[in-house]
Amino acid sequence: MFRFACLIITLLLATAPVVNAQPADLTAEQDAFLDELSRRSFDFFWREANTHNGLIPDRAMADGSQGMDVSSIASVGYGLTAYVIGMERGWISRDQAYDRSLATLKFFRDEMEHVNGFYYHFVDMDTGERVWQCELSSIDTALLINGVLTVKAAFPGTELETVAQQLYDRVDWVWMMNGGETLTMGWKPETGFLKARWHDYNELMMLYLLGMGSQTHTLPPEAWHAWKRNRLVTYGGRTFLECPPLFTHQFSHAWFDFRDQRDDYADYWSNSVLATLAQQQFVADLASRFPRYGPDMWGLTAADGPDGYRVIGAPPAQGEIDGAVVPCAPAGSIPMAPDATIPALMKMKADYPRSFTTYGFVDAFNPHTDWYNQQVIGIDVGITLLMAENHRSGLVWKVFGKNPEVQRAMKLAGFRPLTDAEREHTSTVSIFTDQPLPPDQRNPKESRR
Template identity: 30%
Template sequence: MKAKILVLLCLLLPGFGHSQQKPASSKAPVAAKFDATKRPRNLTDEQLLDLVQRQTFRYFWDFGHPVSGMARERSNVAYDYGNEVVTTGGTGFGIMAIIVAADRKWITREQAAQRIYKIVRFLEKADSFHGVFPHWYNGATGKVIRFGQKDDGADIVETSFLFEGLICARQYFTGESTLEKDLRNHILWMWENVEWNWHTQGGQNVLYWHWSPNNGWSMNHQIHGWNECLITYVLAASSPKYAIDKKVYDQGWATGNEFRNGKEYYNIKLPLGPDFGGPLFFTHYSFLGLNPHGLKDQYADYWQQNQNHTLINYTYCVENPKKYKGYGKNSWGLTASDSYQGYAAHNPKEDLGVISPTAALSAMPYAPEQSMLALKHFYNDLGDKIWSEYGFVDGFSEQHNWYAKSHLAIDQGPIVGMIENYRTGLLWKLFMSSPDVQRGLKTLGFESPQISK
């Protein structure tokens, strides 16, 4: 029976283990009609985790931009986006998904290295600003596509998500082949060239999110916690040539209005962050690479922070104070995603009745029993409506009878990576093994079992 199921999985996932021939056109490929009703049934937990990771990985592999190799911002053309829009941070998450795919032998190690090398060489020639990359690119030309009216230059947060993936790649591809050597070297050159301390705007003790050659610092967005940007400060402290000091972390990151919390919600204490924790991506984006197990500094125990934030989010959905249809122990998870009203940062304080599958699935390390219940419900009970060629769609609302058709790179990537961290710790081991990362964590005053003495 198990062999039959595995054969069926392979039939539903064409092209794995074989070179993917991309069309010369950079237009989005037209996917064959996908019939979710024919998905495999009666899978074991391990088979289901395999299938979800593998199918979600296809977003980055089959749907990656043919010229740049980077991750497309989203699967649908919406909000005036075109087929050319690729995303810097989502590409970092995609690189981590490609590493998982190589390690699980869905693709060969050489295929994975070739794709990541293609991305790196594209980025070397693309627009950058003091070594920092923008939020969006034209995936065919490497020119900036502005994210907002003045957001047409460096985005240090998106750049940190990118390098979270690239550092994992540099630690993974340690072979002696010419390809792996070249990949490591080119990642190192890019990494060394990022001027993290430029984003202190002349030596202030805080990082600024944006800088533009046309608009300078006029967006004036200081990065204060608690949110998804811890990784930005960690990497800025880890830089070989342009590192920040601890006082930038203490006087910048750790001084936001929503940094310290300390209150209890449903009898669960939340050390940091806004009331009820905010959207769950706070616990995902920085922690695809940063291992929260035993990670502590003067402000928090980050395993406790992330687990408690997750359990507050889960308990809110179970309590369901707004009495939305479909919420419960097997259907939970509020985070930023598409909704019937457009994109929204769903959380207990902004609850539109929309469940985002990435929220519960990427929480697998923190709440495995609750996440597995949600995964089985999403797949077995709702799969006809929300399962697709690229995994689960971005969001759904049974209350409003709305089911997204879209996928977003920044939501699909954490599903692959965080499930893998739950299963094997692969990405955590890679990222935390970087000597630069370990030095940066020490600089900022972190302790962790993964930091060498």
């Protein structure tokens, strides 16, 4: 009888949610909000996926009424990671997460068209065939592989781990360099390699780290040093590597844990913190033009607008800023600046209830014109879910970081802990340089050194 009771307890513990404690820095109301937002975001990946091949649509109607017939491989990378979150939260069982993930990985290994391990950006939801004559995408393959490595670490010693390793090992990162010092953005069978390269600070860090961590087609450490870190901006007393759309400061951080570390050049975590706070201030400073903007109503990044997909951001200003807000901009920075992001998201839901629906927030809305996008985009839902979970439990960082390839890459890139003096420095300046810093765009008469 005692042994039977112990068995029951063991089974209950094995199936119970693992991450259900309220973080100390969140109020009960905030944690409940993030839980609801996360569950709705998770539902997009779980409900909209093709259950036979694991493909996940690039976008869907926000109310869940209609899926789309085109998948984004980046959505799949976020979706695989979402399954681990859902499993740990108790929204799906471990068997469900395993079975869906394994089916997805086998389809990519055995049936999806690839060239040297890289996949086409957009594919047909049913067949996996290339659509729109799109490119073989290096960054979207990286987002996919991030998800592959997440489920690999979540299910050690299984067939899934073996298939995941096979997918990672066949990505030929060196081929994507095309003989240059930096990675190209992609390749097309009709025209060959794209001219554009990953050579300036943006969401590129995951690409180089995945390539350096590979044991089959390994990028040399010199590749990490080849991309430029010279586009600086100062706004409101904060100096950082600029890239106006906020997603560029978030995507690599969703999996790689850069907290309290630096390489030879910068503290990239602090860089994203400063970029987030600077954008919040920038948008608040536009309140004379757009009175509903403020420190609790902001968010600029790549997203849908009234006339289609567009790229907006700040600082410096990029694209047409027209009073709209993009919820995934603050959501993707939840762990970087919770006091700036969570109140804004809660206000969006409370004051503009039409912005919050079946799959969480619509992709964008304009509180000044009463325009609401009717769709959600997979990568925007994904960054919302992953960063909310990272703030609440650090789960994605912990699981993904178990991969020895990830640990190897961070070491080869030269990451090391911050000293107390460096930590104080990066509270306002994210880079380590003796060069004069750019003048403050918010206060042009001030110069910084």
